[in-house]
Every structure is written in C-alpha cells, then in structure tokens.
Amino acid sequence: MINLKRFHHVAYRCMDTKETVEWYKDKLNMELTVAIAENEVPSTKAPDPYMHTFLDAGMGNVLAFFEIPNSPKMGRDENTPTWVQHIALEVEDLDALVAAKEELEGKGVEVLGPVNHGVFKSIYFFDPNGHRLELAANTGTPEQFAELKRVAPLMVEEWSQTKRAPRHAAWLHEQD
Known part of the structure; x- marks a missing residue:
C-alpha cells in the first residue's frame, strides 16, 4: 500500500532561473536549497541542457x-x-495574509483579494514567469472541514453525471 508523506517537490518551468530564484527570495522569503544542472536528461537521456532549482x-x-x-x-x-x-501556499492566519498582501504590494506586486472562499481567504498574484500564485489562510472550523470532506464524494458523483455545480457546499460562497 502506498503511504505518501508530503510533496517532495512540485516543478514548473521558468524563463530565467536567476530572476525566478531572486523573485521568490525577495517576494516570498523562500530560500534556494538545491540547484542541479545537466546537459542530458537523466530519465530520458535526451541531450537537453537544463537548470533545476529547488526553493x-x-x-x-x-x-x-x-x-x-x-x-x-x-x-x-x-x-x-x-x-x-x-x-x-498557506500562511498562518488572516492577519498574516493581510500583512503578506501589504508586503507584496510594497514590493511592486499587483495583488487581488483577499477573496473569501468560505473556509479560507486568499490573495492572488503572478510571478515573473506568468505563474499564478495564491496565498491562503484557513478560516473554517473543524466541523466545516468535516462537512466538506463528507460531501466531496457526493459532489464528484453528481458533477460526473450533470456537469453542473452541485449545491452541497454552496454555503462556502454565500457567506461574507
């Protein structure tokens, strides 16, 4: 039986490694931990130089x-x-989300939000590669998250039949 621990990493493409690493360090305080570069792709043996960085x-x-x-x-x-x-990416709480928005805007990043998703609030912005980023702060109760987990399979089944939004969790966006 497969027993996952967490994401090892999630990888995206970038246009300029140095610019990307510096942007994530400056804007999101992320630390560069690993850089791997090869002239041949290890998995395919294709002759294709690459730089692979980990933050x-x-x-x-x-x-x-x-x-x-x-x-x-x-x-x-x-x-x-x-x-x-x-x-x-998750931040500690709503205060941290508001502070992150102010910090990002102070660094010249255009930010949308906070947007209320019922059990969390989010802000949105883009990195220099055009990747959309979200910072989210959970605001829901354990009971709300339990209810969402309970209705998730029902919603997936209904969606698969109708391709119309099921109403099981409509309360998420009906709140302020």
Missing part, C-alpha cells in the same frame, strides 16, 4: 523550477483560463 516553501514542501533554454519559448495553455492553474 523551500516551508514545512518540508519544495517548489522547483526548470529552465530549459533549448526548448521553444515558454507559453501557457490558451484553452485554460489563467485563474485555473496556480500554486497555492
């Missing part, structure tokens, strides 16, 4: 980036709205 996202979580200069220019899936694919 500490706290509590053993790692956000990683690849710069791959011999590939076509980096883009995004034009069929997926920009709000869909994002990297969400």
Whole structure:
C-alpha cells in the first residue's frame, strides 16, 4: 500500500532561473536549497541542457523550477483560463495574509483579494514567469472541514453525471 508523506517537490518551468530564484527570495522569503544542472536528461537521456532549482516553501514542501533554454519559448495553455492553474501556499492566519498582501504590494506586486472562499481567504498574484500564485489562510472550523470532506464524494458523483455545480457546499460562497 502506498503511504505518501508530503510533496517532495512540485516543478514548473521558468524563463530565467536567476530572476525566478531572486523573485521568490525577495517576494516570498523562500530560500534556494538545491540547484542541479545537466546537459542530458537523466530519465530520458535526451541531450537537453537544463537548470533545476529547488526553493523551500516551508514545512518540508519544495517548489522547483526548470529552465530549459533549448526548448521553444515558454507559453501557457490558451484553452485554460489563467485563474485555473496556480500554486497555492498557506500562511498562518488572516492577519498574516493581510500583512503578506501589504508586503507584496510594497514590493511592486499587483495583488487581488483577499477573496473569501468560505473556509479560507486568499490573495492572488503572478510571478515573473506568468505563474499564478495564491496565498491562503484557513478560516473554517473543524466541523466545516468535516462537512466538506463528507460531501466531496457526493459532489464528484453528481458533477460526473450533470456537469453542473452541485449545491452541497454552496454555503462556502454565500457567506461574507
């Protein structure tokens, strides 16, 4: 039986390694922990130079980036709205979220939010590669999270049949 501990790392592509590392260090206080570079991809043996960097996202979580200069220019899936694919990081509480927004704006980052999601509030912004980032602070009660877990399978099943939003957790966005 597979027993997962946590994410080892989540990897995204970047346009410029140095700019990306400096941005995450300056804007989110993340520390560069590992840099790996090869001229050949270990898993495929393809001759494709890359730089792979790892940044500490706290509590053993790692956000990683690849710069791959011999590939076509980096883009995004034009069929997926920009709000869909994002990297969400948790902060301690609502005060920390508000302080993070102020700090980011003070560093010249355009920030949206806080947005209320019922059991957490979030702010949103983009890194220099165009990746959307979210900082989230949990605000829900244990009972609310238990109810969400209870109805999740029911919602997935209903969605699979109707492709319309089930109402089991509509209360999330009906609150202030």
